[in-house]
Amino acid sequence: MDRERSYDFAAVEERWKKEWVATNPWAAPEIPTGNKRFLVTMFPYPSGDLHMGHVEIFSIHDTLARYSRMQGFQVLNPIGWDAFGLPAENAAIKRGVHPKKWTYENIAKHRASMERLGMSFDWSRVFYTCEPTFYRWNQWLFLQLYERGLAYRKAAAANWCPKDKTVLANEQVIAGRCERCDTPVVKKWLTQWFFKTTDYADRLLDDMELLTGWTERLKNLQRNWIGRSYGAEVNFKIEGRLEPVQVYTTRPDTLWGATFFVVAPEHPLADELVSGTDKEDELVRFREEVGRLSEIDRTSTEREKKGMFTGKYAINPVNDERIPIWLADYVLMDYGTGAIMAVPAHDQRDLEFARAYGLPVRVVIQPPDRELDGDTMTEAYAGEGVMVNSGTFDGTPTTESVAKVTEWLEANNLGRSAKNFRLRDWLISRQRYWGTPIPIVFCDDCGEVAIPYDQLPVVLPDDVDFESQEAASPLATATDWVNVPCPKCGRPSRRETDTMDTFVDSSWYYQRYTDPRNEEAPFDPKKSNAWMPIDQYTGGIEHAVLHLIYTRFVQKFFMDIGMTKDPEPFPALLNQGIITMGGKRMSKSRGNIVEPVEAFERYGADALRLYMLFSGPPEAPFDWPEEGVTSIGRVSAPWLQRVWRLCEDVADMPVAPEGAGRGDAEIALRKLIHRTIKVVTRDYEDFGFNTLIARLQELVNEAYRYRAAGGANRGVLLELVESLLLMLAPMAPYITEEEWRRLGHDESIHGREWPVFDPVMAAEDEVTLVVQVNGKVRDTIEVPVDISEEEMLRRALASPNVQAHLAGKEPTKVIARPPKLISLVVPT
């Protein structure tokens, strides 16, 4: 073959990119009329240009979109930008540009790179979340939740960076430290807006059975995070107080072992208990001490637990025992009831606290194999056993103790069965500028007032001092914007100056794709229901417990208010593996980075896409070789050249060559084509991109061998290269389009139907029979596929090497798996 002629990827890719950008050939219908596929990849946050992580997931996603179209589906493949967020504000503060300008410039870079990569998005549906036409529906969503009591304001401990004097989002707290200044984060008591995700906790857990296309790994992360536990709520009387206080426990059967009672330091009950006593000052000091601790210190399990005795007592309802009430930093305000019964013999934390403060330890569960002693034990016992020191329950085994005690508590009105969740309500307030304004005003007369729907959107003002260190939130500096008449009474009122967490935007953005220009509603349920649910969602697993829980929550809420029919937005989710170099995340500062733009310039988009897909299974992490972008030039780029030369060779062949018959070589090649279509199609369905590329490489290798051996049947070779191009088109859109046209087609390859294999051609007629003697392979024989068991045995016994290992003995057992295996057993 002509080795001089090489594929000019730069010119070809530039030409088709221009054409595709100009014509938007992948626009989806408003409402699908046939089989649909709605494919979504997590929309990007526009900081800088695209990185390799984007390229990886986009390559996977776009391959699925193009493959689906060729399979005859009507595909909705949209894109947008998650355009609000703190990095824009940080960049603005650092460089003195407005966050809007910074954001739009980055979106332009992103978009150019996506176009360069050959993404087949429907660009007519694009939106940015920082536009009022989008975020007004965040405000709409907020009000819908607010009307139903699912958006509410309460005082809570938020992550607070003492240096930046701002509340941080969860995702901005990295290992207990502020991502901006590395200062350890502390909790600060603030009144904030929440979405009541906990109301949906059970459904979030139970509906996981619908998530058939999620990995167990991810579902486990969510289960863990939601953390449902079953137990009982028990009423404890407090001396000198009319109302009893509830505690939550998963081990009501250890109630008789409760030797003290603990309340979280922040608990209002703490104030009540010490009020009017000589402990008031001590409480203030204790709270200060606890509040001063960074999150890192407070949550460290090594740290010694700190406590304070309140001077008051609670009454254990099961035995009327008087037990002291303590405050301790290991009890959390926002889990359960914020108060616990402490059973030091059977809870490690309680035991550590009891030893530190000299509190009694009483064993109420005895293990079967040894005798516990409350005075000397150094480790709490949480295993199986029987109840002791527990009145009439003595002797009850732990297998039934929880149920029995709970039943008894309910019968005697002392408590009730209960469950609890680790999941907390979603704190959505942010003291940031670059986000959706919360549509609430505060009026001296009417209090908290919702902005009426017909006054939406509450537009984010451009002119604010977002660097102000004094203001509670940057929006507070826009005084003209803040001070408005109350929508209810018309008297002066002040707007809420916090903005919404940007995860609100991403919690429903995919719905907007189905109806992106709707000015009456976030989306029309008719259009949404026609496209939803998302047939395949793709994106990073780092969103496992943030975006992927919020989204499921909002989807269920939409279902409850009749906006959508599906309880789950994306039953199938593919998480790509992270890309590293030298085992570390790629970053400019480390210098271990490969820029997509460099790959585009040196090897082209097709080579980059193919390189990513060939590196391994899509969900597997990929450690990029240290040589960087050059590795593309060793792996995928040369192979694309090889494909090009093969196609060009075939295109140049005379139409009816003399003497090119249809011999065994041609038949073998045709059989390989059809077998390849068969297995490649199956691999596409299973995301086995790396293995299907290997199959395509085998096909190309065989074609080269055929040519090298003098084969010249143009018909067979044309069938081969056309099948090859069709199968390659979803992964490498440019070269396949170009070569398809050069082979004489007027229409785009990307609108063509997927090749169908001929079952007769794909069927094997000869296979390799493996002959084993006592489990070891002793020969391999080529046999027809329809060989009988008797014939298999006959041929196996005819093998000299098999005979040698039979050593003259008769097989006592023959296992035949026609036509591929026969296993003979002889006594040894």
Next chain:
RNA sequence: GCGGGCGUGGUGGAAUGGCUUACACGCCGGCUUUAGGUGCCGGUGCUCGAAAGAGCGUGGGGGUUCGAAUCCCCCCGCCCGCACCA
């Protein structure tokens, strides 16, 4: 501590309980080339052997099976998530 995942050639990785290592990188050789590179063809788990072939080999140990990378038990190592959740 709790939960989950992983361990296969020099490397990335293949392998419905059935020939371990497809495909590719790297390396070795041949051809083409003034040369290098590119390209085309072939070889490449380890040990013994001239070869035929034999033995060993999927982190370690045991088990089930005619047959185990795959299923079961124990151990070792690595990675990830959550972490005072009562």
